[in-house]
Amino acid sequence: MLLGVSLAVFSMLHLLPVDPVEMLIMDSTTGTAPTSGVTDEMMDNLRRELGLDRPLPVQFASFVGNALRGDLGMSFRNNRPVSEMLAEQLPYTIRLTLAGLGTSVVLGLTLGILAGLRPNSWIDSASMLLATFGVSMPSFWLGLMLIYLFALRLQALPALGVGSPQALLMPAIALGFHGSAIIARLTRSSILEIMGSEYITTARAKGVAESFVVLRHALRNALIPVVTVVGLEFGSLMSGAVITETVFARPGIRRLAVRGILEKDFPLVQGFVLFIAVIYVLSNLIVDLCYAWLDPRIRFE
Amino acid sequence: MAAVEQGAAPSIAGVTPGAGRRVDERSLAWMAFRRFLTIRSAATGAAVLLLLVLAAVFAPYLTPFEYDKIAPTAAYEAPSREHLMGTDKFGRDVFTRVLFGGRISLTVGLIATAIGGVVGVLLGMTAGYFGGLVDEATMRVLDMMLAFPGILLAMGIVAMLGPSLRNLMIAVGIGYIAGFARLMRGNVLAARRFDYVLAAEALGGRSWTILRRHILPNIAAPLIVYATLSVAAAILTAAGLSFLGLGAQPPSPEWGIMLSDGRETLNRAWWVSLFPGLAILLTTLSINFVGDGLRVALDPRVRGR
Numbered sequence: 106m107l108l109g110v111s112l113a114v115f116s117m118l119h120l121l122p123v124d125p126v127e128m129l130i131m132d133s134t135t136g137t138a139p140t141s142g143v144t145d146e147m148m149d150n151l152r153r154e155l156g157l158d159r160p161l162p163v164q165f166a167s168f169v170g171n172a173l174r175g176d177l178g179m180s181f182r183n184n185r186p187v188s189e190m191l192a193e194q195l196p197y198t199i200r201l202t203l204a205g206l207g208t209s210v211v212l213g214l215t216l217g218i219l220a221g222l223r224p225n226s227w228i229d230s231a232s233m234l235l236a237t238f239g240v241s242m243p244s245f246w247l248g249l250m251l252i253y254l255f256a257l258r259l260q261a262l263p264a265l266g267v268g269s270p271q272a273l274l275m276p277a278i279a280l281g282f283h284g285s286a287i288i289a290r291l292t293r294s295s296i297l298e299i300m301g302s303e304y305i306t307t308a309r310a311k312g313v314a315e316s317f318v319v320l321r322h323a324l325r326n327a328l329i330p331v332v333t334v335v336g337l338e339f340g341s342l343m344s345g346a347v348i349t350e351t352v353f354a355r356p357g358i359r360r361l362a363v364r365g366i367l368e369k370d371f372p373l374v375q376g377f378v379l380f381i382a383v384i385y386v387l388s389n390l391i392v393d394l395c396y397a398w399l400d401p402r403i404r405f406e
Numbered sequence: 407m408a409a410v411e412q413g414a415a416p417s418i419a420g421v422t423p424g425a426g427r428r429v430d431e432r433s434l435a436w437m438a439f440r441r442f443l444t445i446r447s448a449a450t451g452a453a454v455l456l457l458l459v460l461a462a463v464f465a466p467y468l469t470p471f472e473y474d475k476i477a478p479t480a481a482y483e484a485p486s487r488e489h490l491m492g493t494d495k496f497g498r499d500v501f502t503r504v505l506f507g508g509r510i511s512l513t514v515g516l517i518a519t520a521i522g523g524v525v526g527v528l529l530g531m532t533a534g535y536f537g538g539l540v541d542e543a544t545m546r547v548l549d550m551m552l553a554f555p556g557i558l559l560a561m562g563i564v565a566m567l568g569p570s571l572r573n574l575m576i577a578v579g580i581g582y583i584a585g586f587a588r589l590m591r592g593n594v595l596a597a598r599r600f601d602y603v604l605a606a607e608a609l610g611g612r613s614w615t616i617l618r619r620h621i622l623p624n625i626a627a628p629l630i631v632y633a634t635l636s637v638a639a640a641i642l643t644a645a646g647l648s649f650l651g652l653g654a655q656p657p658s659p660e661w662g663i664m665l666s667d668g669r670e671t672l673n674r675a676w677w678v679s680l681f682p683g684l685a686i687l688l689t690t691l692s693i694n695f696v697g698d699g700l701r702v703a704l705d706p707r708v709r710g711r
Contacts, residue, residue, distance in 0.1 A: 109546070109549075109550045110550060110553045110554075112550075113550045113551070113553075113554075237691065237695065237698070238687075238691065240639075240690075240694060241638065241642075241687055241690035241691040241694050242687055243645055243646065243649075243662075243665075243686045243687065244646070245645075245646060245662075245665060245666075246665055246679070246682075246683030249665065249669060249672060249679050249683065250679075250680070250683070252672060253673075253676055253680075257672060337555070340555035340556075340558075344555050344557050344558035344561070345556060345557060347557070348646050348649065348650060351649070351650060351666075359650075363651065365565070366564060366565040366569070366652055367569065367651065367652075369565075378554070378561070378562045378565075381554075381555065381558055382553050382554055382555075382558070385553060385554070385555045386553055
């Protein structure tokens, strides 16, 4: 699977009808006019230097081999190892992603459980309305409006930067709101289904307190599908963080990704895309392990 | 209500091949449409969406301004009777730009979904119907595409094609192929075992005829719902990428770009960011309400009630 992903990333950027060397010497601001006075010989030298003259399978093999050793190649534009640049910016992005994930899980579960336990009540309608807003709301707009309201008008929270823990609050909400909507909907339907099942009736019949029924019997089973989504959300949030980082002017992989794309810095984009895809696959693996813990039946299979 | 009728009915009849050719099929679509209108959120969503579409289509007639006319003396004017949503840093009327931006966003949403939908549906139907090695190979490739979360695949494709509005539509569209294909494959696999499909096969019907005439109309409901919700998601993704500078390029009145323009001067001119964002929200919200309404209206379990 991971090999497939790296093949996809690799071919995405190498099977292009464009020549990276030509792009490299192109004026990066206009993107059209090649710098004058470049001879074919100079281009060939550059191509050799970057290893782009080798056959594609060889290039791919060395890319995978190096990537396994943590070497994602050199950035075209910055003359620094891509892995070093990623490592520098990653902590910020991971912190933001975790905070955003926390927001979606807490908000999503709360709304979903409240709605699922009282179907067709006002709290159910309100939660689901909020959830529809959540999937429809552009996160960058939500972020900007939060900044306007809480930082500029009320001056309650810092607008930008990464100085204090409070500075993480608004970005986390902006990033996590969309995911919380998805989790809320799923939790609701999952709880609804389980509250109607026979073992819940049995538990109630034997006189178990309602709160215990919900927490011990219903929630644990209702969480199984939710865990899947949380795993998927981690990867989506990490790529979505690129937008939130822009809104709040936070450091993070956005700086690498957006600049890499605009400047046609292929090794940088390749490293960035590969890294997130790998994290995504790994988080799905962790989800599978969580299943076994939540659902003992899976262990026997 | 007549207005809503025009907006929603073609989407049902249009995607159900053969609708109108046989009376009972038309009445099924008609019944679904009637059910759709009884869902308050869905009917409201459809009405709002229709208004948004009309506003985008007739944009030049709804405003005295041009969307790209620069008027430096009128920069950053607060919303007033003349400039309903104020003006931006170049003195351009925000209301006008929001109207024209609707053309871009709605087009992007539709075309991206169409790209993902057509390719995905064909792949999914082929994989599901013919099975075997075709299925195996297709699903492997799709799994690989699904290993890229959300916006990332689109970013990668934009990276290789270069940022522009056209490439944005392609990039976002490719991102939806896997979703459509999976949905169709699952449904085709289930539909293959139905008696009427077996009967058609026994009568010697050609594979594509069976897929088109017998299978597709019967699994159209989840497809319509998924496509509708995809349009909303595509609009969001496209606006996000444009916001990052990876989609439509200035001076295009694209909503994402307008938002990012307003970011720098939020304190001075909040309206530059507020209104394009509201426009995105209103559009995606109404599409999502329509999609959820269709899900209920087209559900075979409530059919006939």
